[in-house]
Amino acid sequence: MADQSKYQVLFKVNSPKDIRSLTTSELKTLCTEVREYMVDIISQVGGHFGGGLGTVELTVALHKVFDTPNDLIVWDTGHQAYPHKILTGRRDQLHTIRQLNGLSGFLKRSESEYDAFGAGHATTSISAALGMAEGSKQRGTKKKVIAIIGDGAMTGGMAYEAMNNAGVKSSNLIVVLNDNRMSIAPNVWQIHNYFNEMIAHPEYNKFKGAVWDLTGKLDQFGDRIRKVAARLERGIKSVITPGILFEALGFRYFGPINAHNLVQVVKIFDHIKQLNGPILVHVLSEKGKGYTPAEEHVQRYHAATPFDKVTGKAYKKPSSVASYTSIFGNALVEIAKQNEKVVGITAAMPDGTGMDYLQKEFPDRYYDVGIAEEHAVTFAAGLATQGVIPVVAIYSTFLQRGFDQIIHDVALQKLHVVFVLDRAGLVGADGPTHHGSFDLSYLRMIPGIVIMSPKDESELRDMLFTAVNYGKGPIAIRYPRGSAIGVDVKDDFTNLEIGKAEVLSKGKDVALFAVGNMVEYAKSAQDILASDDISVELINVRFVKPLDIQMLDSTAARFNKIVTLEESTIVGGFGSAVLEYFAEKNYKNDILRIALPDSFVEHGTQEELHKIIGIDPDGIVEKVKQLMMNK
Numbered sequence: 095m096a097d098q099s100k101y102q103v104l105f106k107v108n109s110p111k112d113i114r115s116l117t118t119s120e121l122k123t124l125c126t127e128v129r130e131y132m133v134d135i136i137s138q139v140g141g142h143f144g145g146g147l148g149t150v151e152l153t154v155a156l157h158k159v160f161d162t163p164n165d166l167i168v169w170d171t172g173h174q175a176y177p178h179k180i181l182t183g184r185r186d187q188l189h190t191i192r193q194l195n196g197l198s199g200f201l202k203r204s205e206s207e208y209d210a211f212g213a214g215h216a217t218t219s220i221s222a223a224l225g226m227a228e229g230s231k232q233r234g235t236k237k238k239v240i241a242i243i244g245d246g247a248m249t250g251g252m253a254y255e256a257m258n259n260a261g262v263k264s265s266n267l268i269v270v271l272n273d274n275r276m277s278i279a280p281n282v283w284q285i286h287n288y289f290n291e292m293i294a295h296p297e298y299n300k301f302k303g304a305v306w307d308l309t310g311k312l313d314q315f316g317d318r319i320r321k322v323a324a325r326l327e328r329g330i331k332s333v334i335t336p337g338i339l340f341e342a343l344g345f346r347y348f349g350p351i352n353a354h355n356l357v358q359v360v361k362i363f364d365h366i367k368q369l370n371g372p373i374l375v376h377v378l379s380e381k382g383k384g385y386t387p388a389e390e391h392v393q394r395y396h397a398a399t400p401f402d403k404v405t406g407k408a409y410k411k412p413s414s415v416a417s418y419t420s421i422f423g424n425a426l427v428e429i430a431k432q433n434e435k436v437v438g439i440t441a442a443m444p445d446g447t448g449m450d451y452l453q454k455e456f457p458d459r460y461y462d463v464g465i466a467e468e469h470a471v472t473f474a475a476g477l478a479t480q481g482v483i484p485v486v487a488i489y490s491t492f493l494q495r496g497f498d499q500i501i502h503d504v505a506l507q508k509l510h511v512v513f514v515l516d517r518a519g520l521v522g523a524d525g526p527t528h529h530g531s532f533d534l535s536y537l538r539m540i541p542g543i544v545i546m547s548p549k550d551e552s553e554l555r556d557m558l559f560t561a562v563n564y565g566k567g568p569i570a571i572r573y574p575r576g577s578a579i580g581v582d583v584k585d586d587f588t589n590l591e592i593g594k595a596e597v598l599s600k601g602k603d604v605a606l607f608a609v610g611n612m613v614e615y616a617k618s619a620q621d622i623l624a625s626d627d628i629s630v631e632l633i634n635v636r637f638v639k640p641l642d643i644q645m646l647d648s649t650a651a652r653f654n655k656i657v658t659l660e661e662s663t664i665v666g667g668f669g670s671a672v673l674e675y676f677a678e679k680n681y682k683n684d685i686l687r688i689a690l691p692d693s694f695v696e697h698g699t700q701e702e703l704h705k706i707i708g709i710d711p712d713g714i715v716e717k718v719k720q721l722m723m724n725k
Contacts (some may be wrong), residue, residue: 421448
């Protein structure tokens with residue numbers, strides 16, 4: 095995939111041990127070549143990009159100074175860890191990243207002994223590293239444990255919970271704060287803003303400039319005054335930088351230092367390696383460093399599809415069919431224009447959730463709370479107590495973090511909060527940490543919640559309108575990643591009857607209840623089965639909770655064979671709800687549940703995974719035929 099002849103050092107490094115024998119000059123060359131290699135490979139196959147470009151020197155320095163894998167490096171998520179993968183024996187597999195049976199886009203313990211902790215969700219590194227440090231202490235192994243947190247993860251409360259615990263325990267833990275001023279979208283970390291504003295304040299710089307100008311005219315006395323002023327400046331910075339907060343939490347603070355000055359980073363790591371207790375090293379890096387398009391368009395290159403490495407332009411042409419995300423974003427703006435009570439909330443992902451549409455149209459009615467899903471949910475609950483209608487748009491996999499808050503702060507109090515779950519079902523290349531496999535199960539158990547899933551973009555619009563107008567408690571909509579179906583969308587909205595399913599076509603042999611995007615697969619399977627003289631009655635579920643009891647009773651009376659189809663785990667989802675209801679009614683129908691397995695699904699394209707699992711049209715046909723053979 096890459097021309098090895100143009101790399102002088104990179105292909106001599108097959109493990110971190112090889113890094114430790116390199117000279118400073120060779121280390122600098124290695125950094126340059128790691129960046130070039132990332133551009134070469136990721137431009138061809140796609141993947142997380144900008145974060146890794148910003149951590150090259152940091153990664154080289156970590157493996158130069160610390161005895162990995164005996165010493166443990168814990169990365170937050172994996173956005174920043176592609177250089178780590180390259181330098182820990184996975185260089186030649188980088189071209190397989192995020193592809194079926196290839197390297198994971200995140201950290202994965204089963205993939206490498208250098209991946210000390212698996213992670214795909216942010217803000218876990220300090221907690222995990224603290225556990226490792228205390229575990230090492232318990233076992234007497236004296237390992238050095240280093241957590242690298244950044245890319246916006248310091249906006250999450252879990253990081254501070256862990257730091258507080260580490261300070262209380264005086265644990266031997268090193269935290270590297272990789273401050274690149276970004277997450278996926280511009281960072282909302284107020285501590286960083288405070289630091290920047292104070293250092294850049296015109297009065298501060300005017301004073302500093304005046305002291306330097308004056309003392310420059312005072313010969314040797316001026317030099318002495320300058321030295322005193324420099325010490326004073328360092329003292330002022332110690333008060334106004336984040337150091338004061340981290341030291342209050344029990345950490346010794348070092349920084350901020352330039353993350354791209356390799357010599358300086360190696361020097362500071364060599365120094366702190368000898369120290370005990372909680373230590374925080376604050377490094378300033380640039381996301382996208384070394385590749386101009388990524389430096390200039392940080393959000394676009396957080397994760398990239400294949401692109402021309404010379405121009406930076408993506409090869410993939412945008413789909414002619416709008417995405418579910420954009421359909422939601424536009425519909426929310428239309429509804430917000432009609433209803434001034436509506437506001438939007440996102441957890442650091444305005445573009446990914448479509449909330450950026452509201453941000454542009456109604457900035458005063460838009461909230462980005464950072465990578466803090468638990469806070470987002472309870473914050474929404476507070477808004478709802480004041481007659482505001484909060485629409486909380488969070489990926490299915492990330493809303494798992496707010497599960498307790500949905501129960502305790504929203505549902506228990508019957509507060510009207512609208513939850514919009516993007517990326518429900520299998521998301522593809524991001525794999526098991528990001529698949530939205532569990533939302534139907536973890537939401538369905540909550541008393542009083544309404545759960546909807548649209549079959550197409552028109553129904554999504556109507557469901558959002560219905561959710562905003564519901565007013566009786568929490569209500570959720572879940573939809574998949576990617577392009578919508580391409581149906582015509584009407585200009586107005588329709589309020590749907592809560593808990594009412596929709597019969598799409600009549601049949602006589604088997605009834606098939608399909609949830610959300612699975613309706614399209616069910617239609618294809620229905621056509622194939624018709625050619626084999628199997629007549630399918632197709633029902634669009636619409637509401638996973640409450641169930642359409644009348645529809646279930648009617649179907650149970652007319653069909654012995656009933657199939658449920660959902661892109662969610664088979665444990666506790668819609669199919670389970672049907673089984674529970676039939677058991678209560680003592681119905682004896684033959685029920686087949688088609689769903690995701692009770693296991694974690696690895697990464698690959700959505701189409702590949704659907705086929706492997708057997709929820710694509712061919713898989714549905716095969717399973718239905720087997721059901722029909724049962725007497």
